[in-house]
Amino acid sequence: MSLSVAIVGSGPAGLAVAERIAHKAPQARIDLIEKLPVPFGLARYGLAPDRALDKKLTTLFTRALAAKPVAFWGNVALGREFDLADLRMLYDAVVVATGAGPDRRLGIPGDGLSGVWGAGAFLRWVNGDPELASAPPALDRVRSVIVVGQGSVALEVARLLARSAKELTKADLDPDIAATLAVMPLQTVHVVGRNDLLASRFQPADLAELKKLARAQAAIDPEALAQAEALADGLDRDRKALLRAFAALAAVPRNEARLSIRFHFHLRPLRLDGTVGVERMLFTRPDRLGQNLALRGELVIAAIGFERCADYDRLVDDRGLIAPGLYAAGWAKRGAAGGMAEIVADARLVADRVLKEAGTAPSTKPGRVGLARLLETRGAGAVSLAGWQRIDAAEKAAAVKPRPRRRLRALQTLLTTAAGPERLL
Ligand SMILES: Cc1cc2nc3c(=O)[nH]c(=O)nc-3n(C[C@H](O)[C@H](O)[C@H](O)COP(=O)(O)OP(=O)(O)OC[C@H]3O[C@@H](n4cnc5c(N)ncnc54)[C@H](O)[C@@H]3O)c2cc1C
DSSP states (O other), X not given: OOOEXXXXXXXXXXXXXXXXXXXXXXXXXXXXXXXXXXXXXXXXXXXXXXXXXXXXXXXXXXHHHHOTTEEEEBTOOBTTTBOHHHHHHHOSEXXXXXXXXXXXXXXXXXXXXXXXXXXXXXXXXXXXXXXXOSOOTTGGGOSEEEEEOSSHXXXXXXXXXXXXXXXXXXXXXXXXXXHHHHTOOOOEEEEEOSSOXXXXXXXXXXXXXXXXXXXXXXXXXXXXXXXXXHTGGGOOHHHHHHHHHHHXXXXXXXXXXXXXXXXXXXXXXXXXXXXXXXXXXEEEOTTSTTOEXXXXXXXXXXOSOBOOSSSHHHHOOXXXXXXXXXXXXXXXXHOSOSOHHHHHHHHHHHHHHHHHHHOSSOOOSOHHHHHHHHHHHTTOOOBOHHHHHHHHHHXXXXXXXXXXXXXXXSHHHHHHHHOOSOOOO
16 A cells, blocks of 8 residues: 555645645545645635735645645544544654644733734634634724734734725625724724834835825834934844835825824833723833833734644654654644745655655555544544535635635535535545
């Protein structure tokens, strides 16, 4: 029998491993196991809906799913239908590509108030993730949002919130969710970082995009900008580009914009206040001892990273090995850092290692047949590639132009739409 590989997680990393192994070892049998009925991970549920997925990545992901040696098993989860020991008994190699854990919390008093969200959860709701069906509460009262973070995810969230209702009609966004966002009487989006301006991990191109927003104008803390400009001569190329992007934003003449995106720096979160929901956030200024600052905000979105997904990161080496025959790829391997192109490149190296270590000896493991039997005994109904294709077709058929699709959002609807006559074996 030929090499059998189980890949857990069908996000960019899992798909890249599958595609690479399918390409280099077409005789292998690769089972791509996914807890949701749909593939793509954060490429579907994380990407801001006003961004299109890179065409090369779209092609790669579609090719991986359709490759002959690959079978998609949606709606089955590691830790629910089976554990790692089960998979290791069934397969020659197991690759864990389950992504990162939940949003990192602010960890300050008031963190549990209603209206305090993580950026990952917020974007998953916006993108129609069936595991996050409810909207943040009372959006119709939100005049001011505080986005905490200095990385690209913070900027993605701020930009999306600042979009006008008309701009949102062009985004890959469910019309009901777009309408829920448009109801917000939003006047200010604060983007707050604890470090100085030059420590921001915003992409200059993303900052430049804020100039094109129909209803919003950016405002940069003038003191932070002046401090950064004083250091300009000694900066490397990337920092200079970042500074230029901020300076260009600050130089846009004041206009009639109804919404302001205000960038603050050097503010350390201290406390969140409110009765039922959050009403304001208090910060200290480490550079000015004893000075606090309060910002009003009825919605607070923390874009400060993600928890690790499990213990893999403590066990995994930098080439993806956890134990003989057991590997990790993507954010499950390296933590929540790196965009999709980087993750794909890294995951391909893990795939190469799997192939190298598997060698050419014939497999004695049951692989796919064993998985099917196991799922049958546990009463689990998996979604096949054909099932995902039915979901895909239904979503495209329901699209409200100019949007490319209208996502099915309820788990049961996804499962009913996926149901079909074929068997997975
Ligand atoms: C909010 C946000 C916006 C981003 N925007 C961009 C962007 O614009 N451009 C860019 O290049 N990168 C972006 N990224 C980064 C990009 O999403 C990651 O680099 C990439 O998704 C990591 O891939 P992954 O496969 O490791 O994890 P994921 O994409 O998280 O995929 C993990 C998969 O595993 C599945 N899974 C989890 N647990 C189990 C289980 N127990 N059993 C079975 N399956 C399981 C999940 O459902 C998921 O499908 C963004 C990230 C975030 C959080």
